[in-house]
Amino acid sequence: MTHTDPQQEIDQLRDEIRKHDRRYYVDAAPTITDQEYDELLDRLKQLEAEHPELLTTDSPTQRVGGEPLEGFRTVPHARPMLSIDNTYDVENLSKWAQRCFEALDPRLTEIEAELAAIDQREAPIKGKRDKESQSLRKQGKEQRETLRVKADEILVAAAKCGYTIEGDYLAEPKIDGVAINLRYENGLLMLASTRGDGTHGDDVTQNIRTIHAIPLRLAATAALPAPEVLEVRGEIFLPNAEFQRINQAFLDAGKEPFANPRNATAGTLKQLDSMAVAERRLQFLAHGQGEVVGMEFDTHTRFLEALAAWGVPASPLAKLCRSIHEVWKLIEQFDAQRDQLAYDVDGVVVKLDRFDQREQLGTTSRFPRWCIAYKYPAEQAVTKLLQVDWQVGKTGKLTPRATMEPVFVAGTTVQHATLHNYGEILRKDIRIGDTVIIEKAGEIIPQVVRVDLDQRPANLPPLEPPEKCPDCAGEVEAEQDDTGKETARYCMNPECPAQLRERLIHFAARGQMDIDGMGEKIVLQLADAGLLNSFGDIFELHKKREQLLALDRMGEKKADNLLAGIEAAKARGLDRVLCGLGIRHIGSTVARILAKHYGTIKTLQEATREDIQSFQTDGQESGIGPEIATSIHHFLHSPAGKHVIEELRAANVTLAVSQPIEQNTPQIFAGKTFVVTGKLEKCTRDEIHALVEQHGGKTSSSVSKNTDYLVAGQKAGSKLVKAEQLGVRVLSESQWEELLDRHEVGQEKRP
Numbered sequence: 001m002t003h004t005d006p007q008q009e010i011d012q013l014r015d016e017i018r019k020h021d022r023r024y025y026v027d028a029a030p031t032i033t034d035q036e037y038d039e040l041l042d043r044l045k046q047l048e049a050e051h052p053e054l055l056t057t058d059s060p061t062q063r064v065g066g067e068p069l070e071g072f073r074t075v076p077h078a079r080p081m082l083s084i085d086n087t088y089d090v091e092n093l094s095k096w097a098q099r100c101f102e103a104l105d106p107r108l109t110e111i112e113a114e115l116a117a118i119d120q121r122e123a124p125i126k127g128k129r130d131k132e133s134q135s136l137r138k139q140g141k142e143q144r145e146t147l148r149v150k151a152d153e154i155l156v157a158a159a160k161c162g163y164t165i166e167g168d169y170l171a172e173p174k175i176d177g178v179a180i181n182l183r184y185e186n187g188l189l190m191l192a193s194t195r196g197d198g199t200h201g202d203d204v205t206q207n208i209r210t211i212h213a214i215p216l217r218l219a220a221t222a223a224l225p226a227p228e229v230l231e232v233r234g235e236i237f238l239p240n241a242e243f244q245r246i247n248q249a250f251l252d253a254g255k256e257p258f259a260n261p262r263n264a265t266a267g268t269l270k271q272l273d274s275m276a277v278a279e280r281r282l283q284f285l286a287h288g289q290g291e292v293v294g295m296e297f298d299t300h301t302r303f304l305e306a307l308a309a310w311g312v313p314a315s316p317l318a319k320l321c322r323s324i325h326e327v328w329k330l331i332e333q334f335d336a337q338r339d340q341l342a343y344d345v346d347g348v349v350v351k352l353d354r355f356d357q358r359e360q361l362g363t364t365s366r367f368p369r370w371c372i373a374y375k376y377p378a379e380q381a382v383t384k385l386l387q388v389d390w391q392v393g394k395t396g397k398l399t400p401r402a403t404m405e406p407v408f409v410a411g412t413t414v415q416h417a418t419l420h421n422y423g424e425i426l427r428k429d430i431r432i433g434d435t436v437i438i439e440k441a442g443e444i445i446p447q448v449v450r451v452d453l454d455q456r457p458a459n460l461p462p463l464e465p466p467e468k469c470p471d472c473a474g475e476v477e478a479e480q481d482d483t484g485k486e487t488a489r490y491c492m493n494p495e496c497p498a499q500l501r502e503r504l505i506h507f508a509a510r511g512q513m514d515i516d517g518m519g520e521k522i523v524l525q526l527a528d529a530g531l532l533n534s535f536g537d538i539f540e541l542h543k544k545r546e547q548l549l550a551l552d553r554m555g556e557k558k559a560d561n562l563l564a565g566i567e568a569a570k571a572r573g574l575d576r577v578l579c580g581l582g583i584r585h586i587g588s589t590v591a592r593i594l595a596k597h598y599g600t601i602k603t604l605q606e607a608t609r610e611d612i613q614s615f616q617t618d619g620q621e622s623g624i625g626p627e628i629a630t631s632i633h634h635f636l637h638s639p640a641g642k643h644v645i646e647e648l649r650a651a652n653v654t655l656a657v658s659q660p661i662e663q664n665t666p667q668i669f670a671g672k673t674f675v676v677t678g679k680l681e682k683c684t685r686d687e688i689h690a691l692v693e694q695h696g697g698k699t700s701s702s703v704s705k706n707t708d709y710l711v712a713g714q715k716a717g718s719k720l721v722k723a724e725q726l727g728v729r730v731l732s733e734s735q736w737e738e739l740l741d742r743h744e745v746g747q748e749k750r751p
């Protein structure tokens, strides 16, 4: 190669490397040796070093970049990331197809319309006994009968041919990994975020950039340009061989290995140092779309074709099926193949291919109706039960945990299993010393399925239930079902320290109050020191700074961080508080639905149990049944519940839905994009990001011509160089503060 123009050579090298990346990581068909590849990359690095002005963020040399993060920023999803309803049952798969068919078949929708018309026609004559009305009703009855017979015939015929619909079903293997949303803007990877709670996830862009199968820039062409916005959803996972390599390295280093590839993947994505992520070869396969602007697809197949052209990998095993019979055949076929795949597959996802049909079916509050996952039955193994320990949960429930002889099942060595509760032990007649059949499905903790009674030694005594709480020795009560059989046991001591500890850990954890600096260890330390005896005590800690500082390994800085974290957590909003209190049956989804509907704790306290279990959201059932309604209602009206709410109110914890920030903060940075880099003195990068966003601005992790300001701390490095080249305004930390102050003061002065 002879080049006089470095830009030209750089462009050519990048292009070539991207093509080889794609051949190697996406198509698994490399055309050059690793050594040749390294030579290309080295030459590019050299040229970029000689001409730093030509360095861009989408260069293949920039996959690992930047200093380790201090934490992950939470970002909202442009479209919610829902989970997928799943079933282990062929029957349910058929029922799902039937529901799709019923909603989509034009003959059935017409019959529905005709039935509705008859209802409407009869509404004015309801209850009237005159001749004319009676004859009209008789006519209606006959018509209904005819229509129902017709509908039944259509359904019977449809069931026979496997519910074929206009358009197809699309089936693909379900990979047991971590869901991710990749956001490309004008072809450049701008953001990668985890599912999180479905509406907000973690910004893991820096880590995702290290995955070579994910293009930093879409391979757009004139025929197929990149849309303005393209969100690709897919699964990040570790191939089995890579998982084993990582675990072996952990074992060699004397560290605890990961339980399964999924945990290892999740753990890797949570690494703050992208260098460490790059060492583990994560993989990616796309399976869906989020927000797309500037381009429309009519089917999923078309969408996948476009992804393939742009160099985004999707499962090569995805197949269109005409009927649910074909889907079932495919499920059996995958099952036979799945041992030979390089990664874990725990089921098959089936969805409608046509987007207009998806639209027609819509979603429930948790799942899309146009999609279902069939999961393969769990793998089983035989082992011996050695011991049972009782653990106290946050609701006081005593959960038996089994220790068994180690046994290999579903890809991992298993030694512990949950026995759920004493009722379960009675029902299955599980005794210490028994030979048990255990089962493990995906990420679920192994369970004891049954006892092999033929193997039971003579005179094996039944397992004794705990009569006292194993932690506080408090009174234990057994709960019974309708037939009087024991279900579970609970420690009844309201002051049980074990329960309180579990509740506090849950309350402070991410997803609930997300108190920075208050992880499990700190909660235990504070509780042991007698500083935490209730939720309210958390918010009194600032009055006990001296006692805090007296704790082991608690310096000024750590204590201040903890107190700042507690202060910040007060504004999380009602849904997070409700979820954090550890009320039975109230998880994050239910808490969000309740908070959204009632708005404030006061309105929720005033609601009747009937109202809680029957209200609708957006014209749909809320999904809150009598059990959940009873639980929340009981909590809010119990002395303990009232006391907790009072304590939180007194501490100024927000007990209403958090207000959209735009309403009370001047949007002085609207339309402006900020990048923050380098080591900062006065505040963290996250804090600046939050302030920018509160004031209507956007933040980005890389400098481009669209960047308006670069806030640069010490050792700002390549981003600073880039900003200066592009003429982006660079602010020191104090200049940033000035900018913010000036605007805020300016705002206040306005009439």
Ligand SMILES: [Zn+2]
Residues within 6 Å of the ligand: 392, 469, 470, 471, 472, 473, 474, 491, 492, 493, 496, 497, 498, 499
């Ligand atoms: Zn107890």
